[in-house]
Structure formats: structure tokens, C-alpha cells
Amino acid sequence: MEITALEEYKGETWRLELDGSRETTYFINASVVDEFMLKKGQELSGGALERIRGADALRKAKRRALYLLGSRQYCRGELMKKLLPTYGEDIARSAVDYVAELGYVNDEEYAPKLAEYLIHTKRWGLRRTRYEMLRRGLDEELVDNTLEEFSEEEIDEEITALLEKRYSAKIQDYDDRRRTIAAFARRGYDYRAVKRCIEALLEREGYEDYEDEDEE
Numbered sequence: 059m060e061i062t063a064l065e066e067y068k069g070e071t072w073r074l075e076l077d078g079s080r081e082t083t084y085f086i087n088a089s090v091v092d093e094f095m096l097k098k099g100q101e102l103s104g105g106a107l108e109r110i111r112g113a114d115a116l117r118k119a120k121r122r123a124l125y126l127l128g129s130r131q132y133c134r135g136e137l138m139k140k141l142l143p144t145y146g147e148d149i150a151r152s153a154v155d156y157v158a159e160l161g162y163v164n165d166e167e168y169a170p171k172l173a174e175y176l177i178h179t180k181r182w183g184l185r186r187t188r189y190e191m192l193r194r195g196l197d198e199e200l201v202d203n204t205l206e207e208f209s210e211e212e213i214d215e216e217i218t219a220l221l222e223k224r225y226s227a228k229i230q231d232y233d234d235r236r237r238t239i240a241a242f243a244r245r246g247y248d249y250r251a252v253k254r255c256i257e258a259l260l261e262r263e264g265y266e267d268y269e270d271e272d273e274e
Contacts, residue, residue, distance in 0.1 A: 072087070
């Protein structure tokens, strides 16, 4: 295949036209033109064309990854999911490796920050927090090790704070108490922990004459 035209198109984009290719026109970045020392009249093999297109796609994937990281932090798996549909697995992985080497992606640093946010800001229990961390693409072992750092007392404090803020008037009645426990279950809290905190709060408020239910 011969390069029949190679010219600036728009900004840093160049238009490449080939004779003997099913697709005759390609748009590639100026940096790729320089990297492969392309010029009009040059002969390209099919393999060379694929390498050129791959290099241009990787450049775009890197730029997209950096753009995404400019708005918030991502873990490797999460960033892969963003890039994969457009660029394919190999290019997406190379782009993620690139930004990781620059220090913009670090799952070991990201996991504790995400867990802190979900547990202390969103006030989610460990079960829902674990699900969300895995959904974002974090390694299962890393997630479990991260969540092990949160003590029972720390989680109880979150439960109690949420009870006091939203449910203090709903825990003295049996049916309301059941609904409250169900609401906490949806947040991913352990039933026994919620029940323990409710009992402690009622006792602290001097309300001891309540029906004790054993519900899972």
C-alpha cells in the first residue's frame, strides 16, 4: 500500500490516504506521523498499518484515561471498564499501565479511601461496602484486607450515629423497630450489630420496657 496523501487536517490531526487499502482514509495524530516517519509515497505493509493505527489508538486511550482521572480517582479495574468498550482489552490495559506508572492509579491507596468514604460518609455497612468495592474492580483480597481494618466498635459508632439522627423515634415500637432493622440491612449492616446498638441506645435513654424480638 502506498501513502498517496499525508497532510495536516485539523489541529494535531493528520489525514492519511492509502492506495490499495479497503479503507483509503485514516486520521492520525501528528506524534504518530513523527514516530513512524511517515511521508507521501511511502509503501506500507498491512502489519505496519496496524501498528500505526494501534499507536494512534493507544495515544487516544492514554489521553482519555488522563482526562477521566482529572475529575476523580479511579482504581485499575474501574478505569479498564471505562476504556474497554472503545479501545479493546490490550490497548485499554496498556493505557491503564501507563497512568499507573505515572502514579495516577494506585489501588492500594485507593481502596482505604473508598472504604472510608462508603462507611463514614455514605454510612454503608461492611457487606454493601464490600460489594461496591468489588463492583468497581478492586481485587477481592485487597478489599477484604482493607475492611478488616474497621473494628466492630467503629461500625457500631456509625450505626448508633445513624440511629440517633434518623431513627430515634422509631425504635421503641416493635413494628417500627423491625422496619428500622430492615432499613439498616439494605445499607449492608449486620443484623446482630444493629440489634445490639438499638438495645444499647434504648437502655441509655432509660427505655427498658420493650419487647425483645429474635428476628434474622
